[in-house]
Amino acid sequence: MMISVPHHAERKLAEESFRITPQRRTVLETLRSHQGRHLTAEEIHRSARAKGSKLSIATVYRALSGLEKLGLVARLDVGSGPAIYELALTHPEPHCHLICLGCGTVFEVHGLLPEDFSKVVAETQNFRVSSKSIAIFGYCKNCQPKNESSRQKREV
Numbered sequence: 001m002m003i004s005v006p007h008h009a010e011r012k013l014a015e016e017s018f019r020i021t022p023q024r025r026t027v028l029e030t031l032r033s034h035q036g037r038h039l040t041a042e043e044i045h046r047s048a049r050a051k052g053s054k055l056s057i058a059t060v061y062r063a064l065s066g067l068e069k070l071g072l073v074a075r076l077d078v079g080s081g082p083a084i085y086e087l088a089l090t091h092p093e094p095h096c097h098l099i100c101l102g103c104g105t106v107f108e109v110h111g112l113l114p115e116d117f118s119k120v121v122a123e124t125q126n127f128r129v130s131s132k133s134i135a136i137f138g139y140c141k142n143c144q145p146k147n148e149s150s151r152q153k154r155e156v
Contacts, residue, residue: 016070026053027063031073031087038076038084038097038106076135078106096134102143 013020030044030051039047045060064085067073074088078099084106098107118129139147 023059024063040082099137100140
């Protein structure tokens with residue numbers, strides 16, 4: 001039986017002696033309602049406000065920080081833009097993010113990483129892994145022609 005995000009989150013928060021505040025619940029529900037998308041803190045804030053929440057942007061950042069520390073939310077830095085967030089509960093396995101440098105689109109790739117990738121890195125590099133996602137930067141199929149033509153112009 002699949003446990004819903006709020007119930008699982010409540011249990012995890014209780015285990016760690018954190019309360020499930022209305023603000024944390026709103027952030028979790030907002031991420032759940034946009035499942036399959038990666039959201040910035042600003043997008044979470046905008047979406048929650050559109051649904052009638054009075055959350056401030058500072059509260060969203062505080063809630064995200066606490067939820068990330070508990071492993072309920074995963075943060076991904078995408079280069080020059082703002083960090084994006086996803087529910088860690090929906091992606092417990094390591095996965096890869098392909099980030100287009102042209103349009104900023106984030107694509108998820110599952111099943112291409114070895115199951116024990118984190119373990120190998122930890123053992124061979126004496127490195128404690130805290131995140132189980134990888135970001136690869138490049139150009140999507142729509143942006144490749146634009147990038148290629150601008151590169152050719154620079155070479156001339």
